[in-house]
Amino acid sequence: MHVPLFPLNSIVLPRGRIPLQLFEPRYIDMLTRCLKEDRGFVIVLLREGMETSISAAFYDIGTYVRIIDFQQLDNGLLGITVEGEAKVAVTRSWQAPDGLNMGDVEPLMDEEQWTVPESFVELATVLRALFRHPVVNDLKMHVDFDDARHVGWRLTELLPIDKQEKQRLVELQDPIERLGRLKELLEELD
Structure with missing residues (x-):
């Protein structure tokens, strides 16, 4: 699938929303x-460069929105305002x-649904x-606070953590592993 790529210093994950x-x-x-054409585009996190730069480098895992x-x-x-649909690989x-x-993208497998342990x-x-x-409330996102995917995705988007760390969390396919890393990162923020 050929789609436009939108490099940002922010991320969005499935069912998340971001204003641009x-x-x-x-x-x-x-x-x-x-x-x-009733189609979307892919938001990818900037690796280096500026959002307005023509020659920005970006990561190859992002979200179709x-x-x-x-x-x-x-x-x-x-x-x-865009809403994430699925994680993709560029x-x-x-x-x-x-x-x-522009990029050719392939959807990544859906993450397994788990109840938050x-x-x-x-x-x-x-x-x-x-x-x-x-600001978060105004986005009117639906969140299932018992679903490990939802909790991990939203915290990855919203917590003030280093962008390389955010990208590592985006790339994880195991919601429980993501929650474990988020718990460690929150403890480091204290």
């Missing part, structure tokens, strides 16, 4: 094509003449607290 501001012509054109809302912002920019990437990164129940409590923050 678009101002570069290449991304406004991408948005127009995505809406017209769909646009769920868009509006003109007070600052004159176009604002969109098998090949190139740059279109307009500077838009008793030893990680405090992570769900931390996530509930984060969801009380107005």
Whole structure:
């Protein structure tokens, strides 16, 4: 599947939402094509470079997202909200003449559903607290606080951790292993 790639300093995972501001012509054109063709794009984490740079390097595991809302912002920019659908691997990437990164992607296997083990129940409590923050609450995400995938995905998105660590958490396919690493990272933040 050929899709546009959107390198960011942020991540989003399945069922997660992230607001974006678009101002570069290449991304406004991408948005127009995505809406017209009823398709999404892939958000990949920047490895190095800037979000506005034409020659940014990015990781090859990201998330296929769909646009769920868009509006003109007070600052004159176009604002969109996207929701993650599935983790994907970028098998090949190139740059279109307009500077838009494009890629061939393959979906990764869905992660197995697990109930949050008793030893990680405090992570769900931390996530509930984060969801009380107005910015997070405004995204209107549905979260199953008993599902280890949901808890791990949302904490990976929301916690203030190093971006390389975030990428390692994105790449994990075992929700319980992700919760274990998140618990370690939270203990380091204390």
